[in-house]
Amino acid sequence: MSYAATAAKGPKQSAEEARARPPPEVENTESISSSSLIDVDSESVHTVPSSFSSQNIQTDTQAERINREARAKEEFEAASKELNNRSKAAKGKAKKQAGEFERNSDNPVFVGNAIAVVGLSASLGFGAYRKYAAGELTWKVVGAWTGLVGLFAVGDYYLSSYLFKNKYPKK
Structure with missing residues (x-):
């Protein structure tokens, strides 16, 4: 029952x-009275010079904001330079690695590791999909599986190190 229906059943009001x-x-x-009005001649009322709007910095808050923006711009430029330097170093390192891969492309350890990584990735992906599809x-x-991949990586590292030192040295 609604409130309106319940109220309609009650006693009538005048x-x-x-x-x-x-x-x-x-x-x-x-x-x-005139005593409660503000006295414009008192020291608490300040006037603004007519050149106020033409000033570059008009308030302390504005000056602080401008200083913060200048510091942020300097920090951004410094970080940008640092990132650019790191990028150049990374590109140099990548070129060096690419050259190492090209020089050792006929090394059986490099080829075996590449085949092992591709094969392991494909089998893990396919196996994970089958498990997912089956719930x-x-x-x-x-x-x-992560533990098995870790064991494989550790074993591959030591085997590759041994082979590089003793049988198939890097060029």
Whole structure:
């Protein structure tokens, strides 16, 4: 049952009872006198020079903001230079690595590692998809596979190091 239906069943109110009460009023007991007006000749009122709007920096807050923006610009430029220097170093390192791969492209250790990485990645991806499709892919399965990949990586590192030192040195 709605509120309106419930209220309609109750006792009827007179027009006086149904009308909302008037809001309370604040009685003004003060009379306006000249003593309560602001004295414009007092020291608390400050005037602004007519050249105020033509000044570059008009407030302390504005000066602080301009200083913060200048510092931020300097920091950005310094970080940009640092990033540019790191980028150049990374490009140089990448070129060096690319040259090493080109020089050793006939080395069986390099070729074997490349084949192992591609094969392992493909088999892990396919196996993970099959487990996912069957609804059997859990965090335990992912953790076990991650552990196996870690064991493979450690074994491959030591085997490759041994082969590079003893049988197939890098060029």
